[in-house]
Every structure is written in structure tokens, then in C-alpha cells.
Amino acid sequence: MAKKQYAFYPGCSSQKGASAANYIASFGVMCDKLGIQLNEVPDWNCCGASIGYGEGGELPRMVLNARNLAIAEKELPGQDIVSGCPACWLGLREAVDRLHEHPQMKTDTNEALKEVNLTYQGTSNAKARHMTEVLIEDIGYEAMKAAVVKPLDGVKIAGYVGCQANRPYGIAGESFENPLYLDRMIEAVGAEAVPYEQKVACCGGALAFSEPEKSQNLIRQIVESAYDNGADMIATPCPLCQANVEIYQAEINKKHGTKLAMPVLYYSQLLSVAFGGSIKEAGLNGQLLRAEQLEKIAGK
Amino acid sequence: MADNKFAAYICSGCGIGDTLDIAGLEKIATREGKMALVKSHPFLCNAEGVQLIKDDIEKEAVTHICVAACSRRAKTEAFNFPTVSMSRANLREGVLWVVAEGAEHDEVRQEMAEDYIRMGCAEVKKMSLPQGNAKRDQTQNKTILVVGGGMSGMTAALASAEAGYEVALVEKTAALGGFAGKLWKRVPFSSPYADPQATGVAEMAAKISANGRIKVHLNTTVAETGGAPGRFKVKLAQESGVVNDMTVGAIIQASGFTPYDMAKLPELGAGQANVVDQAGLEAMACAANGGAIKRADGKEVKSVVFVQCAGQRDETGTHLAYCSGHCCATSIKQAMYFKDANPEVDTVVVYDDLRVPGMGEDFYRSAQKKGVVFTKGKASKVTGGDSCKVEFTDLILDEPTSVDADLVVLATGQVANAGVNLDAWTEVNTAAEGGNEEAKQKRSEMKTISVLNLDYRQGPDVPQFKYGFADSHFICFPYETRRTGIYAAGPMRRPMDMLQATEDATGAAMKAIQAVENAAQGRAAHPRAGDLSYPIVRLEGCTQCKRCTVECPFGAIDEDEKRFPVFNEERCRRCGTCMGACPVRVISFENYSCDTVGMQVKAVNVPDEDEEKPRILILACENDAYPALDMAGVQRLTYSAYVRAIPVRCLGSVNTIWITDALNQGFDGVMMMGCKKGDDYQCHFVKGSEMAYYRLSKIGDTLTQLGLEPERVVTEEVAITDNARVAKLINDYAAQLNDLGLSPMKGFG
Amino acid sequence: MSDLNTQAVARYKNNFLREVEERVEEGNMVKMCMQCGVCAGSCPFGPHWQHSPQKIFMMIRAGKREELLTSDSMWMCTSCYNCIVRCPRKLPITHIIHGLANYAHRLKLVPKGQPTRDVTKLFWDNLMKVGRINELTFSLALYFKDGLVQGIKNSLAMQSAGLGLLKAGRLNPMEIFGGHKCKEQSGIHRMIAKAREIEDGRRGLLA
């Protein structure tokens, strides 16, 4: 069967040797088993992320994203542009929307794009999408279930959707206050989705750098709630959430004498393991807090 | 008149026959109920069952039937036999569905059913077929009088005329339009709710003058109103002094409102230059005619501040305590007058809560888009002059601040033009009738603001509720005043905006039409619409105590020269409050009387003390409490099988004789269930439940004389939604009586 | 105080609302706020804002320009978008807050050392170098933003995490020598410079 083709925008954190290297590693098996072909946008640039606004302003941010869109449009015509990072997805989708709605902004953007000999047409139906949208809408839960060879039996997972994978766009048909798609993916691979209060709570985002105390407070609540509800691990669709919630547990333990050590995974790692991927293929070796249950399943 | 023939029909369907001993019930109906014919049927409400009854009526000349099946509120279309008197014994909702299941309850369940058969038979024997108002040939006038030519009045007049009724439209000024006629534009009535619209007054006035059914009386007031629905006699007084008599069938009072007197708000700049109320701003806008709005000194207004709730929602008791509902939208509209003429004008609305009912949110958003600034704050002081200043507390930033402007507009409220306050009137009138000269003087002063000048003994206008608005039941039956055939429309019954007033007026017109049609057929108006019974009084027994006249919530009863009650049947709503009030029990209805209920009470078989089976009588209002009891059954909530429930038209109709009879007979307790009373009453007859409480408060002595505890009689407020609660109330009361022990009266009855 | 600020004060006199409408991202939506307070109650950093979003919108209407632009309130936004999806008036609150932060920064009114402002600046500068974020140099710059001594302390505090990431293959020490980058770097620089010029022109921010 021919693979489904997508323009792929990895984003800075999902490069080799970057903080979400484990994320991107797990895409291989997942996409392979589900018949997804990701074609990297050539010479892509940073999306500006959610923290770029302070210095960047509005039009420069639009232009950054428009360059990536324009390249994709030219080199990978007609393909939806897909990212695994909610912030990148947001930047791309926001640019698509605003450039569509505001002709003036589109003119201004193209004026700036002249400097790199590009024009953004925005005339095709290509959408900016998050990887989970592709899985849910183009592949479907049933197909994901069908690809499972090693069900994650008995693993209790707190699906942590967080912010930008859920707001302001979110997944079509899901509620902002209690989106269910991540839980359904967890269940599709045979694990148990644990209900808990912090599913769509904020981890502090980029302010984990600038306001560590305040952010770590939020992170602590997320992890403790997952513990309180019996979760073995947390799974998320967002690199910043993954990094914040994983990395700062040690920091919180040091400051508050807690004993947090909850593995934080990507949904794609769960799929990868369930589809038969090895520890390395699922990026499990890239965890600061190792997910031993998954490693055991993957090692079988 | 042919001889009465009584028959009982017992249904064994819906599981009744599976649980109850039908043969036993038949025996009771025959032996104790003394029914000439007793039949049972497995499915009484189906065509065959109904035909069985019809055949008996036709061929056996049956005149009175007791249908022992489901509740009287169920299957009313099947069990509709207009030529005979009918009672209903409630075996399904009242017994089968509420008595706990199981053989151990068989005995009490059967006893309960037997009692309901006895009661149904006893009731129907005392009933006769209502004949309708005998004087209905005198109540055929169907003209509708509309008092007030503003938005509400004009709408009511047009609605009535378009439905085919003659209308007399009375307006005290020289032109139609009322308050709406003084506006530059109105708040939009239709989508997209974005801009002010033309008031529509001129078009309406034109439509009215083109309508052959409407006769407009300008410069005219109502000098006197007497009579009743279908035969109101009114005197219309023209400014010139000419008085015309006319007869009308119903009246719509649409006398509008007056803006709260801003002179009472000196702290908000009243009396100072460039501080106006909303009415004042309308006049300025009319003068500007779409151009720049100018102040009295001719200066163009470049900045304006609107102060909301000026003298309204006041908690200190000095000003209006209520929200007038329209003034937020009105200020939004007025701010748009400025913005639409010149977007550069600064418009600030200082509000506490912005209340924009209906589609007002869209209008509010539109104003925000136009650049009207809304500031949540509470104004404390306004200074007028060339540069006005509004001092206020910013409620979001929580700090005192101020804003300057060329003009300040105060959003003052609506004061109802509802006429004379009857509570005050009664006091003065009583003194005046006693000969007090000062009171006589005061009385004629008071009368100058009367709208209808009713010659009713209860006073010259419709009764008021809170804050001087005409009473009209705000939840269940708006427009209904406490004077049958007189309907309230527009801001004289509650504060409202123009769109609401037009809807109100249409509703009132429908009510007025109903009233004239019912009067013409000799039937009751709302809420017992169509009821042909009416109070019949045996004047020979009357002691002229006046209780019925005073207690009738609708002012239906006048007095003749000898102080005997004179019933105006057309004004009567058939609640029976007079019947409950009458100490010598001379008032009754053909199908509802002291006897129809009293005999039911007596029919109950009260077991002897040693049987240890208490009996509780429930007198339940048919409007809310009885349906709630039925619903408890529908939901299969169980309650004590010792209760015997009798529906009453209104708690107001409960005559204390029923209670004392029940207690004398050995009942262990009496529960009265009626609607909510008081300021936020739910009583369908306004005062009925209140009267019941009042009368009950006096029953204590009687109980003590009988040697009974006061807990043996209780009153509960029950709403139609209280199905679960009503079952609990019963069970709790049964438990309470259990603690109290059986009534010492048993065996003496 | 910057020249830009002096120019803005002169240009808008007391009309701060208009200034925001013309110069701040999505600023024209500020007037649509109905002061319900849902945003303030929805923010994960709610208690830390000196002025909640709701209050900020009121301050704009009330003309509290200095007080707002020099405060650190807009820098408390974690970009969680809670307020956006809950606002009954559909204000793009997050964007307005970002826009206000950006505007205050452009006018040089932000308090010295405001940490989020410093992070956003470091981030942007880092991305501008090669067109992509270099996480290593970005983190190092972060740790050393308050000077060498504080920087060493910060690095030591996060040393274990850093080593962990290193071992996990999620932090590449070689990145210090350049690492991932865009080929078209100078084009990107020109493109961004152009974008800023256009935007400043539209907003009247050209000196």
C-alpha cells in the first residue's frame, strides 16, 4: 500500500541530539507500521516558539513561519505540513489562519519573503497539523489497535495533554476541558488510561526557565496528581511538557524533599513499543527517568 | 327534573385488578356507596369501557357517576361526560402506585382503595351539574377598552382589533405614542441588533387610525369603571368636560411609567447644568435630528458619561430598590447616538452590572465595536457645569477615580403608573367612611392619580404588588391582575423595555379576548377557564359578616344596601375562597361545596383505637399539591397507606368545618397542602393559601377545646415539582403522629 | 525612557486605548472585553500577576499607560491559552498579552532583569544567529545571563539534569561549535529585518 505523504516540520527540539531526540527517534517504527511517510521540509527555520514574541513581534513571527510554509508549498506541493511539536504546529497554523484572514498581512509577509526569493501562495488545501491529528483522523484508533503486536498490558498511564496540544486549536471534536484523544490512544495500545485532574494543566512552558519556582509548583501538582491516581507513567504529545515534567522532578525533590520519579513518555514511544519497536527504536534509552515497564515489554 | 341515578365504574386495568380485590370494591360501592349500578371493566378508558358508561347514561338514565380508576387528572378526554356529574376515585396514582408492594401491605392497600370508593360515591351524591352564569345574556359585550396610548396600549389595541374585536383606545394626552413617542430612536427589535432603530410610533398610529375597529379617544381619561367582564360600564371624560358612557367587555390597562424624579438625586448632579436624565437626552437627540447633539448652552457635546442605576437598585431604602431592566440598553443606544453622528465623541458608560436582556448582548457588543467605553464602577458624585465631573469607584481596579465630560446622563428608573395603592387607600377610606373629614379630603386627593376609578368596594384601581407595580403573577400568569377582566400590560406591571412591552401587550390582548368570550358563555376565566360553576349563596342564612367580601382575592363580591353580599359571577374565578371563609357555610358551588368535601371526610372508615391504624386526611390544592402527589405515584415513590387525600380548588376554599369534622371523627392528623404564599406567592388564586394559613392560625383554640395537640393539623407549602418531597412530608408526618399516639377522639365520632 | 516612548506619549496624549489598538498585536480587540474575570480565574500563574488580564484591559481603557507598561504583569503569561478558549467574548487574550509585552519591551519600559523578558530576548537572538535554536548555547546563555558567578551557580544546580540529557543523547556538547543551522542564514536575517521594518512602519514605530 502506498504510504501517506506529509511534509514534515521537525522543529528545533526534535533534531538529533536535541532535547526531544527520543521523541523523533520513536517516529520511525510508528510511521512505518502505520504507512506514514514524513518528508522533511528542506532548510526549515525555527518557528519562533511561544516565547519568541517578546523580542520578535508579530510580523517577524509570521514571516518565520511563512518561510517554512512557502518552502513546503514549493518543494512538497499539496502535502499537509505536520509537526510533532505543539508550539511549532501552533505557529504554523496561526500563520496559515492569519495570512488567510488578513490580506494586508499576507502582502507584508510576501514583501519580506522576497529577501529569500520566496512567495507564500496559501492557495492549496494543505493544512498545518499536529502528528496526533494525522494518527487520529487519517489513520484512526482502529488501525492503531490493529498494528499492536505487544499490547502494553497492565501499564497505567496518565495522559498529559497539556496546553498547546489542546488550546487554542486542539483536536477537532474534543473538548478543551477534557479532551479524550490521548486516553483513547493509550487504550488503543492496550494500556490503561488513568483519569486525573491535571490532564490539561500547564507545566509553566517556556517560563520554566524564567520563573522556575512558579513553574515547578505546577509540575509538582501534575506529577503528584498522576501518582495519586495510580499512574505508572505520564504520556504527552508535547516536547516542552515532556522535558519540563521529566527534567524538573529531581530539582523539585531536592528543594521539597519529595520522591518524584515518574517516567514521562511520548505517545509515539508507547505506539512504537506496542508496534514491536526495540528500546532504542522507541527512544526509551533517551529517558532521564527510565520507563522500566516499557523497556521490559520492548525487550521481550 | 328527572330522578337522580347513581352508578360506579371500577377499572381493573393498569394492574389495579392484579393487586386489589375488585369484587370487594364493587361490594363497597353497592352496599356503602349505595350506587344503583356498579360495574367493573378491565380497560375502562378504552373505547369499549367508555361506551359502557355512555350506554348507561343514555339507556339507564344514569345522572351521577363515580369513575374509580386513575387520577382525576388522567384520561380526562376519555372520561368526559358533560351531561352527568362525575367524581373520580383515584385507585391508580393514589393507591396502587404509592402503597408499598408486597402481601404484607395487602390489607392496608385494600382499605385505602375501599375508602376512596366510599369517598367518590359520597362526593358525587352531593354534586349537581353546573348550569353556567344565569345572567349571561347581560354579559355579551366584547369591546375591549385599552387605557393608555403608548407602545403597550397601541400594540394591545392593534392586536385585539386584528383578532376581530372592537377597541376603544383611551389616551389622556393629545397624541398617541406615550413615552416611546418622545424617543429619538429605540433599542433594536430585530437582527442584527447592532444599531438603534426608528421608534415605529408614527407607523403604528397610522395603522390605528386606518383600522375601522379602533376608536381613539384622545385627551380622555376614565372617570369611572363598574360592572364585570362582558358588562363593564365606563365613563370616559374628555378634557373639555364631556363625559361619555360606554359598555365594554374587558379592559387592558397600559398606563405606562414615569421616569424616577431625578430631582431626588442631588448628589448625582440633579439640577446642575449639563446633567440630564435619559428622557432629557432623548429630547436633545430629537432636537439634533441626527446631527451633532448640542447642550442647552449650544455647545456641541464632545464627551459624555452615562451613569447607570442612578437612584436604582438602591439598598439604602432612599431610592428605587429594583432594576428597571431597560436603562442599560437605553444608555447603550444613547451612546450610539453620539458615536453614529461622530465617532470621535468620547462616550463612557459607568455601570455596576450591565444588564441587557433579550438580544441585548449583541447590542452591547456592537457598542463596544463602535468604541463606547464601558467602565465597571459605582458613581458617588456628579458635578455639573461647563465641564462636568463624575466621581466613581473603579470596581475592577478597586480605586476611586473620576472622568470629565461635557454632558452627564443619569439612567434613572421606571416608576409604575398603576394608580392608587389600595393598602393605603383602604386605611384612608375606612376612616373617611367613619366620618373623618380629614380622611375624606385625603381620599379625594388620592383618587386624582387613579387610572380606572373602579367603583368596586375594594378600591379604585387594581391591587399592587411590590414597589407600586400592579400585581400580576410573574411566573405563571402575567397580565392577570387581581380584578377579573382587567389585564395589565407594559411597565405598569413590572419594569421593562419597549420590546417586552409589545410582547406583554399582545399577551394581555389574548387574555382580554378570552375573558369576553368566557363571560359571554357564562364561564369562568383563568385559571379554571371554562368552569361553568359559580358561587351560589343562600342569603337566608347569611349573617352579613362580610368575610366573603373581604377575603375574595378578586374583588368579585360587592355589598348591597343591607350589607348582604352581591356576587358578580363574571368577576369570580371559582376558587372557593368565599366558601372557605363563610362561617355559616351558605356559599357553595354546584359541583364543589362544603358537602361534597365534608361527605367524603365522613365517608372514610376510621378504624377503632385497638386496630392501631391511624388515619391522616390530606387536603391538597388541585393546582400544585395534588399533581405532585400524582407524580409521586408515577415515580412509584411510596408513602403511608393511612392517608386519604382530597383535592381542593385552593387552600383558600378549605372550610374549617372539614377539619373539625375530621378530628371529631377520629382522624389522627390533617395535612393541608397548598401553594407558596407571601410576597413571592405561587397561589393560583393569589391569596388563597395565605387565607388558609391565617384561618388555621385561629384553629388552635378549637383543637385545645377538643383536647388535641396542635400538631394534629399542619400546613405545608408544596410546589408542583415537589413529588419526592411530598412523599417524604407524608412519611415524616406519619412518623410524627406515631410518636404522638393515636387520636383520643376515636370511637366518639 | 526611550525616544520611542516619548514619541508615543506625544502622539497619543491620553488615549492609551487607541495606542494599544494601533500598535499592539490584536489590540483592537481590547475594547470588546466585558470584564467578566474568567481569564483572571483561568490563568495558571493567576496569583502571580500584579494585574490580571482582566485588570490589564480595564487599565488600558482607564488610560493607566505608565503603570501598565512598566509592570511585569504581561511577562507572567505561560502561553497556555486557557484564557483564550474560555473568554466569552473571544478576545485573543494570549496574543494581546504577548503584544503588550513586546510593545513595552520595544519602548524600553520593562523593569531591568525581568527574567521572562531576558529569556525571550536570548531566545530570539539565539534563533537569529543560524535560523534555528541551539539548545546548548541557549541554555548556557540563560545560566550566564546574570553574570559569571550566578551563571556557574545556575549551571551547577542543573548539572545533574544536564549530564542526564547528555547521557540520554538529548544534549549535544558539539553544538557549541555551531551544530544545526539553516543554509540560508543571511537571507533569513534580511527577511526578518524587512519584516520588522514593515511592521514598525505600520505601527508608526519608525523613529
Ligand code: SF4
Ligand atoms: S437596567 Fe441597568 S441601569 Fe437600569 S437599573 Fe438595571 S442594571 Fe441599572
Ligand code: SF4
Ligand atoms: S372568593 Fe373565589 S369563588 Fe368566591 S367569589 Fe371570590 S373569586 Fe369567586
Ligand code: SF4
Ligand atoms: S475572559 Fe474575556 S471578557 Fe472576560 S474579563 Fe477576560 S478578556 Fe474580558
